[in-house]
Amino acid sequence: MSTPPLTREFLRELFLFERLADDQLDWVLEHAVREDYPAGTAIIREGEPATCFYVLLSGALRLTRLVGGSELELIRSDQRGAYCGATQFFMGQRGEQRYSASVHAVSDLTFLTLPAEQFAARFGEWFPMATHLLEGMFLGWRNSDAVIGSRQRLLALGELSAGLTHELNNPAAAAVRATAALRERVAGMRHKLALLAKKDIEPDLLEQLLDVQERLVEEVASAPTLTAMRQADREDEIGDWLEAHEIEQGWDLAAIFAAAGLTAESLEQVLDSVGATLIDGAVRWLAYALETELLMAEIEDSTKRVSALVGAAKQYSQMDRAPHQWIDVHDGLESTLVMLTGKIGAGVTVVREFDRSLPPVPAYAGELNQVWTNLIDNAVAAMRGSGTLTIRTGRTDDLVRVEIRDTGPGIPAGIRDRIFEPFFSTKPAGEGTGLGLDISRRIIVDRHGGRLRVESEPGDTRFEILLPLNE
Structure with missing residues (x-):
């Protein structure tokens, strides 16, 4: 050198x-x-x-x-x-x-x-005057940054944790309810099995009943999802069958059998296996078995949802990951949407138009998640609780393109050139720092060598991020 x-x-x-x-x-x-x-x-x-x-x-x-x-x-x-x-x-x-x-x-x-x-x-x-000015500016910046930065971090953490805990509460509560119901159904199964045994059921007949049970339980996993109208028709069909065979409170059982994917023909198979004498006890016992399977599936789905939310939180925070790595941009976008679910709300429709064939890009994943958070949060705020948020990915030459689009009122042409300036904000006083877009620009342009640009008109605002595919 x-x-x-x-x-x-x-x-x-x-x-x-x-x-x-x-x-x-x-x-x-x-x-x-x-x-x-x-x-x-x-x-x-x-x-x-x-x-x-x-x-x-x-x-x-x-x-x-x-x-x-x-x-x-x-x-x-x-x-x-x-x-x-x-x-x-x-x-x-x-x-x-x-x-x-x-x-x-x-x-x-x-x-x-x-x-x-x-x-x-x-x-x-x-430079005596410059030295005094630098000292004052540095000390003022350090003190204000300590106070404001701490407050902003607490607010951001509070918003994210509130949204995450809200999302976690739903599947967790569902798992608790399903577990309590499952305990009751298992006790009911034991009771019905005891009643069947008291009737001196023949061993071969009991074995046939168990075979029918296993076959019907297996059908639960592959049961098709029915529309509300088709579900009601199926329940009517099964209810009529149960009433015709003099099974009391058949309407309660009909909902269970319909949810499990059974039909009246399925119950005919049970009748052929156990006969008319034991059909009442057999149907009720099978209803307990099928409801138990449905409850276990609900618990599994709920715990998977909890696990997915925790995984999204870890991906968003980049916990236990290298700061600079080759990433799939879709992972960060998805985890950001999960973390902002509570803020997005039910009135905003999220449309994903992802090109899953995109190659990974070299990036600071945690910092890109900050960009996605700033842009999505701004888009949701602009739509004021109602509209369509579209996130689109694609490729332009040797760049990965991410587009975040909202149907808000748009950015007036007179201030469009200023939105990336530090401390410039269109939000009311106290609702924004004016640093989100400036930080996003510096992360994309300075840190990643990419580009960040905006196009806007009433009802259609698009932020486009271009990230290089090479180091």
């Missing part, structure tokens, strides 16, 4: 130093050291004393921070003149400074390094 020698002319090619006077450049040249690092080297470690200010001369680096015990990559850069390390050197007189992030060499690279303590003293002499 070779870079030109450090001279005034060379330093002025770097945006940090281009406006410095000759004597200032001479001070930098006197105190600067050029350092070379091979690819893969950990140059700076988060939390260590911030002793040096680094300026990138060549190569590529990445900055990371530890969040919850996991390494989070903040940025990658190969921009000549990019700086890192003791970036708050001007705060040196307020106490010992420590590196706020770790820096790793992605490729072989060269840094120009300056001693932070000496640079801070000289910087204060060169």
Whole structure:
């Protein structure tokens, strides 16, 4: 690796130093050291004393921070003149400074390094007013960010957890109800079996009854889903059969048999197996067996739903996953929809037009989920509880395309160019920070090298995200 020698002319090619006077450049040249690092080297470690200010001369680096015990990559850069390390050197007189992030060499690279303590003293002499302004801005930003950021995180967590717990409550409550009913049905089966046994039923006849039971139970899993009208007709048909064979309270049993997929012909098979004498007890015992199977299927479906919701929450949060990975964008979109189910509400119709043949893309999955959350949340808010949310995926050349579309009133042309500006919001005061679209743009454009654009007219607003298929 070779870079030109450090001279005034060379330093002025770097945006940090281009406006410095000759004597200032001479001070930098006197105190600067050029350092070379091979690819893969950990140059700076988060939390260590911030002793040096680094300026990138060549190569590529990445900055990371530890969040919850996991390494989070903040940025990658190969921009000549990019700086890192003791970036708050001007705060040196307020106490010992420590590196706020770790820096790793992605490729072989060269840094120009300056001693932070000496640079801070000289910087204060060169730019006293700027130093005071930077100190005030930094302290103000840090304090307000601590207060506002904490509040925003709590609000976001509260909204997401409320939606998730609401979704979890439904299948959990269904499983509890089905379990209680199942306990009653099993007790009823034991009672009916005892009654059959008291009638001295022949062993061969009991075996036939058990065979019929097993055959009918197997049919439950493959029973077709009937329309409400067809279900009612089936219940009428079975009820008439039970009444014709003098089985009391047959209408209660008819609903069970119809839900299990049985017909009057199925009951004729039972009659042929056990005879008219035992048909009443046999039908009731079979009803308990079939209802037990239906309840177990309901419990299985409920617990699967709970498991799917937990899986969606883990995918959304990217728990136990690498920050940068090859992903299927549909996984993040689906998990985001699950997490926002409570906010989307029943009045919004969600339409998925997914191209499942799309290849995986290299991405920061957790950050993309933040983009999907911001865009979907804005779309739902724009529709005010009623409309159609369409999420479409496809491919444009060597880019994966994700389109989020809503039927809200649209974005007025006069402010369309400003919606990605920090702190610009069309929501009433207190309902938004104005940072969602700015954050989304930075994640898509700066972090992933993609594109984010919007088209809007009344009744049709479309945000289009384009993500590169290659690193």
